[in-house]
Amino acid sequence: MSPFEELAVGARGTEARRASEWLEAACLRRNVPRAQVERLSLCLHEALANIIAHGGGAARAAPVRLLLEVRFDSGGGSATVTVSDAGAAFDPVSVPERTPPKTLGEAASGGLGLAMIRRCADWLGYRHESGCNHFTFGARWSLP
Amino acid sequence: MSISYRDVGDNLRHIVVKARLDLPGTDSVASKLVELSAAPKKGVVVDLLSVSFLASIGIRALLTSAKAVQERGGRMVLLVDGSSSVLMSLKATGVNELIPVFQDAAAAEKAALA
Numbered sequence: 001m002s003p004f005e006e007l008a009v010g011a012r013g014t015e016a017r018r019a020s021e022w023l024e025a026a027c028l029r030r031n032v033p034r035a036q037v038e039r040l041s042l043c044l045h046e047a048l049a050n051i052i053a054h055g056g057g058a059a060r061a062a063p064v065r066l067l068l069e070v071r072f073d074s075g076g077g078s079a080t081v082t083v084s085d086a087g088a089a090f091d092p093v094s095v096p097e098r099t100p101p102k103t104l105g106e107a108a109s110g111g112l113g114l115a116m117i118r119r120c121a122d123w124l125g126y127r128h129e130s131g132c133n134h135f136t137f138g139a140r141w142s143l144p
Numbered sequence: 145m146s147i148s149y150r151d152v153g154d155n156l157r158h159i160v161v162k163a164r165l166d167l168p169g170t171d172s173v174a175s176k177l178v179e180l181s182a183a184p185k186k187g188v189v190v191d192l193l194s195v196s197f198l199a200s201i202g203i204r205a206l207l208t209s210a211k212a213v214q215e216r217g218g219r220m221v222l223l224v225d226g227s228s229s230v231l232m233s234l235k236a237t238g239v240n241e242l243i244p245v246f247q248d249a250a251a252a253e254k255a256a257l258a
Contacts (some may be wrong), residue, residue: 039232119237
């Protein structure tokens with residue numbers, strides 16, 4: 001089986017669900033452990049939610065391209081997801097980490113998605129190239 | 145996707161959410177969750193045992209409800225399956241430190257009334 005799988009989706013809520021379901025199935029076909037699949041699926045959903053909310057008309061006008069790459073070595077494996085969109089340039093990696101609220105009253109509704117991505121991914125990457133954002137995140141695991 | 149509730153005595157409401165709380169799933173239940181948690185009950189348990197996926201939009205809906213309950217002097221708690229990714233989402237955002245989380249229904253109901 002190829003280590004790669006691709007999908008193009010629209011920048012819409014229903015498509016975010018389709019993307020998560022695609023990623024879960026593609027990872028499980030490649031024997032990515034369930035815990036890592038769940039983390040990657042959340043990251044993908046939040047990345048797409050950010051594009052939908054902040055990417056603007058350009059993001060909605062062109063497909064969002066998803067690329068999954070799964071690799072194994074003697075010690076374990078890794079799965080990397082790249083999300084490419086034509087929306088407004090935005091580097092999620094450079095956004096300062098928010099201070100967690102201490103009380104319910106302090107809790108803001110913004111920034112939760114990025115916080116979730118940071119906690120769930122083992123690494124993040126970003127580049128802006130040929131007019132597109134390319135946001136990468138991944139998870140690794142060790143063989144038992 | 146569904147959301148239902150049962151009142152336990154005069155002071156407690158147990159709300160059961162059965163949905164994938166992603167963008168479309170949360171859209172379908174968020175307003176009902178706010179409406180049900182606005183009832184004049186001292187305690188509210190939001191049962192997420194049948195929720196398989198909790199995205200940030202779903203967490204925002206939970207925060208909105210929990211704040212509304214707190215503002216009227218009540219307490220909202222969450223009931224989750226500890227082996228699901230729902231608990232991971234709550235921990236990743238730190239929301240488990242703001243809204244009490246339980247894995248046992250009796251303990252959740254007791255805490256909501258404390």
